[in-house]
Amino acid sequence: MYLYPLWIRLWHALNAVLIIILIITGISMQYTDKDSLVFIIDFAAAVKWHNVTAIILVISYIFFVIMNIVSGNARYYRINRENLFSEPGEQIRYYVSGMFRGEKQPFPVSMERKFNPLQKLTYVLIMYAALPLVIISGFGLMFPEITIAKLFGVSGFILTDILHITMGFLMTVFLVIHIYTCTLGAKPFSLFRGMITGYHEPDEE
Numbered sequence: 001m002y003l004y005p006l007w008i009r010l011w012h013a014l015n016a017v018l019i020i021i022l023i024i025t026g027i028s029m030q031y032t033d034k035d036s037l038v039f040i041i042d043f044a045a046a047v048k049w050h051n052v053t054a055i056i057l058v059i060s061y062i063f064f065v066i067m068n069i070v071s072g073n074a075r076y077y078r079i080n081r082e083n084l085f086s087e088p089g090e091q092i093r094y095y096v097s098g099m100f101r102g103e104k105q106p107f108p109v110s111m112e113r114k115f116n117p118l119q120k121l122t123y124v125l126i127m128y129a130a131l132p133l134v135i136i137s138g139f140g141l142m143f144p145e146i147t148i149a150k151l152f153g154v155s156g157f158i159l160t161d162i163l164h165i166t167m168g169f170l171m172t173v174f175l176v177i178h179i180y181t182c183t184l185g186a187k188p189f190s191l192f193r194g195m196i197t198g199y200h201e202p203d204e205e
Contacts, residue, residue, distance in 0.1 A: 003114055003200040008073065011064055012195055018057045023172050025050035030165075054138050061131060076114040077124055087117035099184070109200055119181075126174055130167045137164035 004012075028046035031039040040046070068074045080087065090106050095118075098106070107116040115123060140147040140160040148156035185191040190201040 001109075001111060001200050001202070002198050003109070003111070004194055004198045005071070005073075006198065007067055007071070009195055009198060011060060011067070014060055015057070015064075018053050018060065019171065019175060021053045022050060022057065023168070023175075025053065026165075026168055051142060054135075054142075058135055061135065064127070077120060077127075079120055079124060080117070083117070084121075088121050091116050091118035095181075095184075105203055108203060122174065126171065130171055130174075133163060134167045134171065137161075137167065140164075 024040055025046040028038075028040040029043060029050060031037075032041070032043045032046060041049075068077070087107070094103060094106050105116070107113060109116075137160050140157075141164055144157050147160050150156055151159055182191040183189075185194075186201045186203045194200045
């Protein structure tokens, strides 16, 4: 079934590249000395590429939000509040034990349901909470004059930096888990092919 239109595939590919660049440059800035020690790339280059990539990411994110609304793709992100914890819990149980016993997916992909409840909850938290916080805190670090001077007696710049690093770490963890779960389709590379062709390969009955 055709589930991934061209705009989603192009945005997804661009977003993946941008996030990876941000992770690499972010780690480089964290562990590279301004004068001598170079962890991955030198500090000045890391700052430059991190900022440029971040600006492109902001534009990409705005495009995603607008297209999500215009195209109707936003319906796939609507969470059932009545089963907010029970359905993701059922999906976790499947990932932990059910799939190793040959059980069928509790929430198979269809034209009406692109994501299982755990994916949906995770994607909403990443795309509508973590990523906006990364963007907001990033702007605070790029333009420190706009950050709060102090909050509860602590430097607002330091708190902004902690928030930025924490959200960046969580998004890095998400990326690793996301890549792993993408191997859990009908075949190990089915979901990766879907992001190239646009067609989802259903699980074998």
